[in-house]
Amino acid sequence: MSAIVIEGLGKIYGPVTALDSLDLHVEQGVVFGFLGPNGAGKTTTLRILAGLARPTTGRAWIEGLPVGPGSHARQLVGYLPEEPSFYPWMRAGEFLADLVGRLYGMSRSEAKARADEMLVLVGLEEVDERRIGGFSRGMRQRLGLAQALMNRPQVLLLDEPVSGLDPVGRRDILNLIDELRGEATVFMSTHILSDVERICDTVGILDYGRLIVLDEKENLLRRYAVPVVEVNFDATPETVAHWAESLRELPFVVNIQLDGSTVRITLDGSVQSSVDLQQLVLGSDLLVLGYQHEHPQLEDVFLQLVG
């Protein structure tokens, strides 16, 4: 059974179509990366799945239960909003134990124990007695994640979970999400493609409310990535530019970018093009300091699809 099923989901805000017939299946236990430019409909999708908004058309299910404000599916979901806000006068431990835990129906002792566990997990155990009003953006983000995990969710919905975090914080949160693989299904939206590349198994790209691609990350990179060769010569920029110009007429060269004595050549993707270029470089009579066949990046795929 899929952890998340979305069928024909549409959402219209006045004149704006935020979601347009979105169909999506997310398998249990995967870390799903939900990508898209600003305004593509990512937050709207997450809010509908969290039961905080109603779709204009279509339906969605979490672990087989229909989502909605009154649905039991809300017991199974943990949700981290894009910009989590908290009661500034509350302490972190108090917020998790006395409010969130109790609203999930936990007993007082159970809520306290779970809150302590979550504070350690997100690295806030040292500040559990500090008022949230004094927390940095990164600390609030960690607290938001702790809140989302309080009810041991089967599906974790994360809206930009690492935005606003410093590099160490980002690494810690990504490691944490990575550790959840297999225990919970993680559905995360983000703009940081390197993070998706690092931890996501499956990727969906949304644009103008429509899902334009959905595939496993490796398949996606194979299908859409553009091969790029970067060559660094021991020669003057003028000499390199002159040589590079001679390549422009070749049918398998898609693009050429010059940066001093370095040239980036985008190929058409055929295996023969890489072999042919290698021979052309060796036959250039220039000293080659570096030759790198770049690995395809998710960013290239993203820009190719929505750029």
Place this chain on the structure above:
Amino acid sequence: MNKTWVIVRKDWAEVFKNRFVLFTVAFLPLILTALPLIILYATRSTSDLGGFSSADMPAGFASLCMEMSGGECMQYFIVSQFMLLFMLMPMAIPVTIASYSIVGEKTTRTLEPVLATPVTTFELLAGKALAAAIPAVVVTWLGFAVFAVGARVLSPSPNVAARLLDPLWLIAIFIVGPLLAVAAVSVAVMVSSRANDPRVAEQLSMLVILPLLAAFFGQISGLFFINQTLILWMAAGLVVVDSGLLAFATHIFQRETILTRWK
């Protein structure tokens, strides 16, 4: 009910940190309790009242005096005008708390984590309504208890004290008062669900006390007099009105609008 109580406790912890709210909850009952006691004390020493007879009373009120003397009836008439203020307390106090509770959370965007938990709209609104209504009703009852003791001590005649504490006013304070509080918080919750500014929400919600003020001035001007039948009708009417207001407040509270159209 447990989740409702969690919301109540959270709201109390929040609103009672606000000195303005504390001032509102404490100051209004002090004034409104002191006013009828001061009048009782002032009329106690006025020998002129002894010259009044029931014939000097407005016709509708004289029938309420029964066996009281003219002076006693006049004293009862004057003080009873201000007894209505005990019904103003459970309306005015919770409006301040309730109108702040939702709009305040909208402006600070703190409702989203709460709404993401399995708390239902009814549990959330009931929590916010009770957090506002309970302190108002408690201070009203405390104020009335102080008044009851003061009336016994300050009233020159046991007849007047007995009439001021008879079932008419006990029903008004202990039954109609809480029903008025429920009506006030329902209106405040409705207004604050839609408004985006706590000050606007409070000002609009305060309009809910207008019918009671109209009753206050209606009685002073002699248009009608509060009697036991009228109070019982008020109680019955408020049960119906409160049910409708609570259902409507829950119906118009839209989680999505709260989250997507806040300022």
